[in-house]
Amino acid sequence: MSVVPIIGEGEFEIDDEEHDVLPESDEDNEEEEDPEAPQRMRTHIRRGDGHLYRDQTFFNGVAFKDRVLDYALRTRCNIRQYRYDKDKLGFECAGLGENDEACGWKIYASILPKDKIWRVRLFVDNHTCEVNGECEMVKVPVIARLFVNKIREEPAYYMPMKIEELIMANWSISVSRPQCQAGRNKALKWIKSEHDQQFARLKDYAAEIVESNPGSSVEVDTFQNDEGQDVFNRIYICFDALRNTWKESCRPLIGLDGCFLKERIKGQLLVALGRDANNAIYPIAWAVVKVENNENWQWFMQKLKVDLDLKDGDNYIAVSDRSPGLIRAIKIELPKMEHRKCVRHIYGNLKKKHGNKKQMKSYIWSVAWSYNEAKYQQNLDRLSCYDTGVYTDVMATNPRSWCRAFFKLGNYCEDVENNSTESFNSSINKARENHLCICSKQ
Structure with a gap:
């Protein structure tokens, strides 16, 4: 059967010690782009020099x-x-x-x-x-x-x-x-x-992965359209070597995130990343889906739960921006997993509402880095005195889910942000521009 593409119809290492230094990669520190730069890139078309000679x-x-x-x-x-x-x-x-x-x-x-x-x-x-x-x-x-x-x-x-x-x-x-x-x-x-050719090759690509990497987990999910053709829905990939190394050598922590593909046929890439003993990023599994929603996040977490043998999630940590679909999926599939929020996303949302107030960033990160409950309460009181509106919105985010004072003790990590997945997404920008098979290989 032919495969019909329908995705998008129509169209690493983190420093854990210097917690007294505010991160420098937030939106308020980004340099403005040169408005003429995209135009220069668009108009440039690279060709050869056209050199010709006899006997060439x-x-x-x-x-x-x-x-x-x-x-x-x-x-x-x-x-x-x-x-x-x-x-x-x-x-x-x-x-x-x-x-x-x-x-x-x-x-x-x-x-x-x-x-x-x-x-x-x-x-x-x-x-x-x-x-x-x-x-x-x-x-x-x-x-x-x-x-x-x-x-x-x-x-x-x-x-x-x-x-x-x-x-x-x-x-x-x-x-x-x-x-x-x-x-x-x-x-x-x-x-x-x-x-069309790339999507038609997906099942061959999946079979090749299993043959060349025995024990790997690959699933191409399709459905039939009115003409009886198999239509691509989503794909999940977890290499056996990556899975086993994560189990044996990495921290019991998983960073989860989704990012957009940049090809003509749009979709989203869901990724699960680990952290080794040196705090370096370690890819575990990924999936390509039409959209980041409840159904696709639950499907991804079901696959991850089985492949990594997570059971009910006890003694494991998840770090993410806590999108509604992911929150729901973890509650259903891994009810005992600790699910941390990313402070960068919390701060970004607050900045959109309250503007770029000079001291707001330092107050919020002080709450996140509190090392015990007394310090946590003290920093919340300071935030309340600074701005009651910001304090109210911070409390609505359940700060215990992104404050270090309430994290599980053990060989996890003390990160309060999801920097690893954001760095990973940035590192694969070029791969995300390619066809699905090529993107998965890269």
Whole structure:
């Protein structure tokens, strides 16, 4: 059965000792981005230098044609193809010089009889034409190739008018709006085909993981649509080596978080991370789902509970931003697990409501770092005197769930924030831009 993609329809180490130092990576310390930087990144399209010479060799005709295209884009000459044989390709300049004389530039390559390598047999590097902003090589397929990666990243930005503008800005070549529309449509078809192929390979990918990593846990969850096709719903992966190492060598602590995938077909990545004896991040398991909701978090926690043999969660710690779906899943699947809140998320929510008050951050972190109940109460009293509104909102978050004074004693950790998962999510930014199979591998 074919697999139909539907995700998103339509479209490491922590310092535990210096608790007297406020964290420096909160939102109020972030530098403002240069508004022109994204524009520069968007307009840059990397191509080769287009260097050509006689007896130059290529692995195939496609590589030769691509080099000629690079030459045409660099020189802005009106290059066109005049020979299309399977074993021979020829290009010439269609430009005109003085008195409408034809330009003499020409290049021709063919396959060598013995080793099947393409070699440039003829190269007349003599332009007598004037550049006029035309290039017959820049047709619909070429426009699609030039912009397919950009369209994959930002389809809403690279519309026909923008593509037309960029071709003129980068190469001073004039193309029509309908050409750009057709090129964009062709690129979108290529991208859709890539996604369909990736989802169709998911079950093969899962089988390969189990074969190459015996004992690993992989589940591809699908459902049938009205046409009887298997439609992707979610996937869970836990490698046996990661699972066993976590059980034997890591702290009994699990950081849980979800982050968005950045590909054309949207979804969310759920991750479970451990912490080794050196407080370094250790990945345990992950899943890709359509959305971060009650059902998917419970499904993920069910798989994690079985794979890690967590039983009812006693003697284990979970640290997260405590999203409603995750809170519910842990209460159902692991009722005895201690579930800590992340103070960074608490502070971030308070800052949205109360603004960036100068002393609010230090008061909240003092409460979080309280090392006994007396100190905890003392810091709460100080917060109440500072601002009763902030105090009321802090109490509504149940500060005992993110204060060090009430954490379990043992070989866990004293972290009051979920920095490890946030750092992990940042470290896989590039992987999150790829297709599902490639993202899982990375």
